[in-house]
Amino acid sequence: MTAELRVATLDDLQTLVDLEAVTFPEDPWTPFMLADELSSPASRYWIATNEAGDPVGYGGVKVGGDQADVMTIGVAPHARGRGVGRAILDALLDWARQAGAAEIFLDVRPSNEGAIALYNSRGFVEIGRRPRYFRNPVEEAVEMRAPLTRARAKTTTK
Known part of the structure; x- marks a missing residue:
């Protein structure tokens, strides 16, 4: 794809x-939360569309000083495993670096092995755990970090 x-x-x-709603039906962000992110000058969000122009994924990053945070990446279930998440993550990494960030952080469910593999492929490493971070179901978060130079260098690998 x-x-x-x-x-x-x-x-x-x-x-x-x-x-x-389709990506995270168990615990979706509210419209207010999403509007707040889209309105923030510190944030940048992307929408991924398929060949027909239908939206199949999205992601956002927030930059503050020399640090950035991946706020979310979501890919519709029918489009997973086709490189959509990778394309979104690469856009987030590129923009964060261009915006002046030297390192980037994210939180991910330990049960989301596909996402963790993607993040590892882009230079992220686990730096800690946050107990009971996610709801519905309750699960800890794996905290990950990548220096943007190393994370960007990894994007040339298939």
Whole structure:
């Protein structure tokens, strides 16, 4: 699958709400949370579309000083395993680096082995755990970090 990426705007709020509902049905972000992210000058979100132009994924990053945080990456269930998440993550890493961040952080469920493998392939390493971070179901978070130079260098690998 070839995913086309475009920067999301506040006009894309309903698209993100819809993607959030199918991607994380157990614990979706609220429309208010998503609108707040889309409105923040410190954040940048992308929407991935398939060949037909249908939205199949999204992701966002927030930069503050020399640090960045991957806020979310979500890929619709029918589009997983086709490189959509990788394309979104690479866009997040590139923008964070361009915005001046030297390192980037994220939290992921330990049960999300596919995401952890993707993050490892981009230079992320586990730096800790946060007990009871995720809800529905309750699960700890694996905290991960990558220096953006190393994370970016890894993006050339298939």
